[in-house]
Amino acid sequence: MPSKSDENFENWIASRKQSDPADLLWEVMNSIEPKADPVPQKPSFLNPPPWLLAVGCFLAGLGKISLVLHLAF
Amino acid sequence: MTEDEELRIIRRVTDGEVEAFGELVHHYQDRLLRMIATLLHDDRRLAEDLSQNVFVEAYRRLGSFDPSRSRFSTWLFMIARSRAINALKKKRPTLLAEIPETPYSPPDQSSRDDITLLNRALHQLPDKQKRAFTLVALEDLSYIEAAQIEATTVGTIKSRVSRARDFLKSHLNRA
Numbered sequence: 001m002p003s004k005s006d007e008n009f010e011n012w013i014a015s016r017k018q019s020d021p022a023d024l025l026w027e028v029m030n031s032i033e034p035k036a037d038p039v040p041q042k043p044s045f046l047n048p049p050p051w052l053l054a055v056g057c058f059l060a061g062l063g064k065i066s067l068v069l070h071l072a073f
Numbered sequence: 074m075t076e077d078e079e080l081r082i083i084r085r086v087t088d089g090e091v092e093a094f095g096e097l098v099h100h101y102q103d104r105l106l107r108m109i110a111t112l113l114h115d116d117r118r119l120a121e122d123l124s125q126n127v128f129v130e131a132y133r134r135l136g137s138f139d140p141s142r143s144r145f146s147t148w149l150f151m152i153a154r155s156r157a158i159n160a161l162k163k164k165r166p167t168l169l170a171e172i173p174e175t176p177y178s179p180p181d182q183s184s185r186d187d188i189t190l191l192n193r194a195l196h197q198l199p200d201k202q203k204r205a206f207t208l209v210a211l212e213d214l215s216y217i218e219a220a221q222i223e224a225t226t227v228g229t230i231k232s233r234v235s236r237a238r239d240f241l242k243s244h245l246n247r248a
Contacts, residue, residue, distance in 0.1 A: 008188075009187075011188075012188055015188065016211050017211060017213075022107075025099055028094075028129060029095050029098070032094065032129060032132050040134070
């Protein structure tokens with residue numbers, strides 16, 4: 001059976017999880033000035049680097065050539 | 074908000090829809106402010122300023138966020154951690170003078186005394202233990218997320234949380 005101390009400890013943790021709601025939205029959005037802050041570059045997972053694209057095209061080209069040769073012979 | 078919804082919002086922001094970032098602010102502001110306030114000895118005013126700066130920094134660095142490495146919340150909290158550590162270096166630590174106002178009303182004086190003792194003890198923890206305890210026990214992050222934020226191992230986080238709990242509970246037993 002939990003002691004009074006254990007109970008108070010858990011109640012304290014629960015109390016710290018409750019807090020007055022934040023109200024930052026207006027300040028944050030006003031601090032972001034679209035003209036002063038350039039739109040963040042698209043994350044790398046949306047925009048692969050040029051060298052990766054080049055390698056991909058090269059491999060795709062090799063693949064097509066090998067397929068043609070395979071079909072021809 | 075699911076991870077997919079977050080990624081869709083991030084994509085909208087990077088496509089030029091700046092206002093979409095507000096949805097992320099709205100979703101995370103309570104948690105972020107609460108976490109930062111705890112790390113800054115419950116200085117809510119300083120925590121609000123810092124939280125605002127964290128969101129602005131997150132917006133400016135959104136292009137560097139890689140979802141294959143972490144969740145957005147983990148990445149956001151990493152920025153917050155770094156800012157809080159810097160702020161603490163500048164701020165002279167002060168002992169908590171008052172019980173933070175919360176909706177919870179302790180039922181008796183003994184419980185209220187324990188709340189005061191624990192709030193003070195929390196801010197006496199070594200910084201690394203306090204951050205680990207805050208992330209896991211107070212903000213309900215997983216050990217894995219906390220380890221990513223603290224750039225350490227899960228085992229180390231578990232150890233820090235355990236030692237923090239023991240230290241805090243020892244203050245109750247002294248009363």
